[in-house]
Amino acid sequence: MLPLDASNNLEPILSKTMADIVEARLRENFRKRNYKPGDALPTEMEMAQSLGVSRNVVREALSRLRMLGIVETKKKRGMVMAKPDILGSFEKLLDPFMIDEATLRDIFELRLVLEMGLPDLLFPRLTDEHVAELEKIAADELTADNFRIQNEIAFHGKLYEITGNQTLKRFQSMLLPIFAYVVALEEKPIRGKISHSGLVDLLRTGNKEAFRQGMLEHLRPHFDRLQHQL
Amino acid sequence: MLPLDASNNLEPILSKTMADIVEARLRENFRKRNYKPGDALPTEMEMAQSLGVSRNVVREALSRLRMLGIVETKKKRGMVMAKPDILGSFEKLLDPFMIDEATLRDIFELRLVLEMGLPDLLFPRLTDEHVAELEKIAADELTADNFRIQNEIAFHGKLYEITGNQTLKRFQSMLLPIFAYVVALEEKPIRGKISHSGLVDLLRTGNKEAFRQGMLEHLRPHFDRLQHQL
DNA sequence: TATATTTGATATGTAGTACATAAGTGCATT
DNA sequence: AATGCACTTATGTACTACATATCAAATATA
Numbered sequence: 332m333l334p335l336d337a338s339n340n341l342e343p344i345l346s347k348t349m350a351d352i353v354e355a356r357l358r359e360n361f362r363k364r365n366y367k368p369g370d371a372l373p374t375e376m377e378m379a380q381s382l383g384v385s386r387n388v389v390r391e392a393l394s395r396l397r398m399l400g401i402v403e404t405k406k407k408r409g410m411v412m413a414k415p416d417i418l419g420s421f422e423k424l425l426d427p428f429m430i431d432e433a434t435l436r437d438i439f440e441l442r443l444v445l446e447m448g449l450p451d452l453l454f455p456r457l458t459d460e461h462v463a464e465l466e467k468i469a470a471d472e473l474t475a476d477n478f479r480i481q482n483e484i485a486f487h488g489k490l491y492e493i494t495g496n497q498t499l500k501r502f503q504s505m506l507l508p509i510f511a512y513v514v515a516l517e518e519k520p521i522r523g524k525i526s527h528s529g530l531v532d533l534l535r536t537g538n539k540e541a542f543r544q545g546m547l548e549h550l551r552p553h554f555d556r557l558q559h560q561l
Numbered sequence: 562m563l564p565l566d567a568s569n570n571l572e573p574i575l576s577k578t579m580a581d582i583v584e585a586r587l588r589e590n591f592r593k594r595n596y597k598p599g600d601a602l603p604t605e606m607e608m609a610q611s612l613g614v615s616r617n618v619v620r621e622a623l624s625r626l627r628m629l630g631i632v633e634t635k636k637k638r639g640m641v642m643a644k645p646d647i648l649g650s651f652e653k654l655l656d657p658f659m660i661d662e663a664t665l666r667d668i669f670e671l672r673l674v675l676e677m678g679l680p681d682l683l684f685p686r687l688t689d690e691h692v693a694e695l696e697k698i699a700a701d702e703l704t705a706d707n708f709r710i711q712n713e714i715a716f717h718g719k720l721y722e723i724t725g726n727q728t729l730k731r732f733q734s735m736l737l738p739i740f741a742y743v744v745a746l747e748e749k750p751i752r753g754k755i756s757h758s759g760l761v762d763l764l765r766t767g768n769k770e771a772f773r774q775g776m777l778e779h780l781r782p783h784f785d786r787l788q789h790q791l
Numbered sequence: 792t793a794t795a796t797t798t799g800a801t802a803t804g805t806a807g808t809a810c811a812t813a814a815g816t817g818c819a820t821t
Numbered sequence: 822a823a824t825g826c827a828c829t830t831a832t833g834t835a836c837t838a839c840a841t842a843t844c845a846a847a848t849a850t851a
Contacts, residue, residue, distance in 0.1 A: 348832095350624055350833090361658075385836070386835085394621040395625050395628045398581075401659065404802085404804095405842080406801095406841065407801055407844055408842095409801090410803090414661055415659060417660065417664065421654065423629070424650055429645060430647060434728055437726045437727060437728030440726050441728065441729050441732065445671075445675065445678055447681045448673070448677035448678030450677075451677045496667045496670050496671070498668060499670065547681065580805095605831075614806085616806085618806085635831090636812065636813035636832055637830055637831050638813095638814070638831080
């Protein structure tokens with residue numbers, strides 16, 4: 332009655348638990364049958380019986396899928412597929428506290444790359460209102476140092492927001508703690524030669540590449556740090 | 562004996578299960594005590610008793626953390642903290658099959674942004690050997706259409722690889738299926754004016770911005786599609 | 792007939808017991 | 822000291838029991 336399917340190409344012994352196997356089988360099934368959000372699923376007992384395991388094991392597997400938002404359960408109604416909030420789940424993992432330094436640095440670089448590629452999404456969707464909003468934020472740039480980070484976040488966050496790409500915006504928000512963490516690890520905070528106001532001016536010219544170069548200057552201190560690590 | 566901590570700012574009623582609560586409490590504890598990989602954890606029974614819940618509930622919560630690679634368990638040795646493989650877990654979520662179209666499109670754009678920001682990581686770390694490897698891949702560009710996608714993947718994948726940023730590289734690999742999926746959704750496959758060979762030539766000049774503009778041309782068909790959706 | 796109420800059935804959520812299995816620990820024997 | 826044995830312990834799995842929420846059908850009511 333072992334559900335260990337014969338397709339089990341003998342990989343490194345790694346002892347999978349039943350819950351692991353059931354989880355995989357369920358995912359596999361969902362995909363094969365092309366379940367869509369809202370579709371009803373069998374009951375826990377039915378799954379347990381058809382897989383030949385205890386309800387306990389099935390519940391452990393379902394608990395995982397539930398956490399990821401892949402399925403939802405109501406008391407009597409049974410289970411239904413749900414549309415998982417990918418980024419929400421991803422957020423649970425992006426805790427600087429449990430990421431090794433090498434990966435933190437990688438993510439730091441990833442953010443820089445995003446920032447440099449952003450203009451190509453930004454400019455096609457930029458309006459005068461957007462520029463006005465950015466200008467307002469940039470005007471607060473020179474207040475007390477306590478709020479400097481806040482202001483950084485507000486300004487760059489706004490840039491992502493303007494792209495209209497919700498996923499990108501949320502992704503950036505999630506990277507913020509990591510960015511802050513890595514920056515805090517390093518020594519003195521240096522400002523780039525180009526300020527937020529300078530960036531707004533470049534935006535207003537409508538010259539995408541000029542803006543990109545401005546952004547590069549704005550981020551220069553961070554890029555310079557990277558060089559030292561090579 | 563309700564473990565519902567008072568810090569529970571009253572959010573929408575959302576009925577959390579005990580497993581949800583225990584999971585949150587455990588994470589909270591791990592962070593508070595600054596557990597590091599390898600540190601030993603209490604036994605399931607101890608957790609259950611100290612939290613006032615059944616071992617079943619604790620196991621469901623631990624099962625989730627285990628899936629994410631946050632903890633590891635051995636038969637008698639008890640549990641220890643582990644270093645989670647963020648991207649590995651993220652991969653489980655990035656299945657085009659269960660992501661809604663809006664998000665798919667967002668991710669598609671995200672990839673384009675990455676590609677356009679890449680030069681700033683690429684050039685500082687580029688060597689002659691890298692260029693040679695890219696050239697070799699580009700040479701295969703014009704073979705049968707069956708392999709065109711393969712070749713695309715190989716070339717762009719190589720670019721990410723050259724950055725030396727493992728996380729970025731893996732992230733890009735994970736986005737590939739989504740990219741392919743979205744492209745397949747759209748109509749005719751059009752090639753940009755600039756081929757891979759053209760990009761290699763630009764690389765060789767050492768002119769970062771020229772290369773970036775080349776990349777923009779290479780990706781032009783994709784960017785154009787975006788415009789239509791605005 | 793249509794609406795409201797009650798009742799019953801059902802699936803999930805939680806608790807608890809039991810036992811198999813793996814893996815340390817320490818004792819005993821050589 | 823090294824090997825082998827029994828003992829202990831924590832996880833993995835199975836099973837039972839019951840609370841709770843909710844759907845559905847039957848009943849009562851206007």
